[in-house]
Amino acid sequence: MQDKTINNALLELRKQMIRANENNMGVDFVEALLQMRCVHMPAVLPAKRKDAARRGHMSVMILDALSSGPKPLRAIAAHVALRRPEIDDRAAYTRTTQALDKLKRRGHVVQDFGPDGCLWKLF
Secondary structure, three states, rough: OOOHHHHHHHHHHHHHHHHHOOOOOHHHHHHHHHHHHOOOOOOOOOOOOOOOOOHHHHHHHHHHOOOOEEEEEHHHHHHHHHHHOOOOOOHHHHHHHHHHHHHHOOEEEEEEOOOOOOOEEEE
């Protein structure tokens, strides 16, 4: 086995142990091995949040909501909130706004300012 592979395996083991154990039992031994091998040990970031959206998931939900016709931002956010029950309504509204801005820059959706107010529709 190559040294790089062993080092990466030890770093991954250390990360899993730190995230899984509150008392960090056994981490000392893995860190001692890494020190003997002169490997830099970066800080371990917390695990990714469970409510984090998958790549492109918000865009798919928004395009699905707009497939039946133009809708105001609040209606699109409500559509998202129904499909993502782990996030609250405020987070759904914020994420919908951000995703709509990205879709607008890419040319997938447009804002239509009419007598009914601002509606979002597919381009």
